[in-house]
Amino acid sequence: MEKSLHLEIVTPDRLVLSEKVDYVGAPGYEGEFGILPNHIPFLSALNIGSLYYKAGGKTHWIFVSGGFAEVSDNKVTVLAESAERAEDIDLERARKAKERAEQRLAQAKEKLDGARAQAALQRAMARMRVRGAA
Numbered sequence: 001m002e003k004s005l006h007l008e009i010v011t012p013d014r015l016v017l018s019e020k021v022d023y024v025g026a027p028g029y030e031g032e033f034g035i036l037p038n039h040i041p042f043l044s045a046l047n048i049g050s051l052y053y054k055a056g057g058k059t060h061w062i063f064v065s066g067g068f069a070e071v072s073d074n075k076v077t078v079l080a081e082s083a084e085r086a087e088d089i090d091l092e093r094a095r096k097a098k099e100r101a102e103q104r105l106a107q108a109k110e111k112l113d114g115a116r117a118q119a120a121l122q123r124a125m126a127r128m129r130v131r132g133a134a
Contacts, residue, residue, distance in 0.1 A: 005023075007075075026069050029045040040071075050129055094127040104116070
C-alpha cells in the first residue's frame, strides 16, 4: 500500500505546489474534508479558506480561493482560482483588504455590491488566518 500522496495546487497563472505529502485537509464547499493515501477517487468544489498538508512531520498552510479538488490514484489535484502559501502572504496587505471590504459592506447599496464585498472580506480574513497558522 502506498504511504504518501502527490499534491499539486495549480492556479490559472502558475503551479503553486507539487510535493509528496502524508495528508491533505481542504475547505470543501460543504465542509472541510481530509485525504489520506489510498483514498477513494472523488471530486469536490472548494470554498474560500485554508488548505493544509502534512509532510515530514510538519504542517504547511495554503490559502485557496475557491476551485476544485480531485483525488485519484494517490494524487490530489487542486485547481484554485488563487492560492498562496502562508509564508508568501503579506499580512499588512490582507489587513488593508479586510478594512476596504468592511467599508464597502457598510456602504453597499445594491445586493451585488454587498456580495462582492462579502467575498472580498472572506478572502482577506482567510489569508490572515492562514498567515497566522504558519
